[in-house]
Amino acid sequence: MGSVIVDITMSLDGFVTGPNAGIDNGLGDGGMPLHDWVFDGVPEETALLRDAVAATGAVVMGRRTFDTVDGPHGWSDELGYGAGQVPPPEESPAFFVVTHRAPEQVRLGLPFTFVTDGVASAVEQARTAAGERDVRTMGGGDVARQVIAEGLADEVILHVAHMILGAGTPLFRDGDPPASLERVRVLDGPATTHLFLRMRR
Amino acid sequence: MGSVIVDITMSLDGFVTGPNAGIDNGLGDGGMPLHDWVFDGVPEETALLRDAVAATGAVVMGRRTFDTVDGPHGWSDELGYGAGQVPPPEESPAFFVVTHRAPEQVRLGLPFTFVTDGVASAVEQARTAAGERDVRTMGGGDVARQVIAEGLADEVILHVAHMILGAGTPLFRDGDPPASLERVRVLDGPATTHLFLRMRR
8 A cells, every 4th residue: 555645845934835826826926936846956856756756646636736737827748747757648647636516627638536525535535546556645735734634644745945935825734733753865956955754653 | 254044943834832932831832842953963963053052153032032041941051052062151152132121130141132122233233242253043933033034144044843833933924025045055863854044145
């Protein structure tokens, strides 16, 4: 059985997007440098992405993240899950979208399932779909936060971008349950420090 | 001339203390593990502290931090600035306390100056006192945050403890001015990842 991994980029002040994030502004105002490591990383960072895509059998995301990736400026044949690391269709992970209501239509030809009964259900369905591979939570911030707060995550990979955003979508919130984590690896990219953490039970 | 360095430990969710911090509870509820690296660190972490103390000519702190270190369970001859690394009195840095009003009495026999006209003034006075050595901001969170937000910091050393506190004193706040930083070093301690960052101007 694979692991449930929250895998997300945040600023030093804990924001996963800048302010005013939306369909055409996925990372929010000033948030683009968060993903410098994705699109302009050193070889070790590209390998991180490639290895993550290869190990992932199912992805959990929030509705706003779905709307962005399925939107007109979202994913394409060249730019999909894992940035440049688009797996061939037959190897695509299954995608589970946490939402209140399924959208009327979907642009992308990817295996999306819309889950309306909460994050825990989405993770459970993703676990089943992933089989021996991992489940990855790619955001938004609130879904990632809930997966951690509800004790559903086995690992947390925080890509900490060396910037202060000052505002935007926070990953953590006041009132999250305290937790102790064990760092199992650190990778120091030029614009980002990547922390690989395991939740202690 | 030395550098102005914000040097502070925070949790993954950005808290520099847990909730209910006070004179007898300096790190707040559940916050003690933040300083595991200080009191139980590996040799490289002890060297960090020793080098920091040796390089520091003046320290800026907030009033609540002062009240804690000057309080009945605060610093002693064995446990002072830099944890176990107490410098001999003649090498003690000068301490500048940002406060609304100077206290009526001070327990510790250390060179404290009480600054009532704000953080920028405290940093300026500390710069003068430090001469060729560095100025370090040790907290609390709000003083450290202001030193960063007001553009007074040259470097930020974040000791990121591998824990989620969930509540407490935040280092950053909504509305802080955005900033880009350059990481110049990373040290991976067992309980803490130490990020050495330089502010880009």
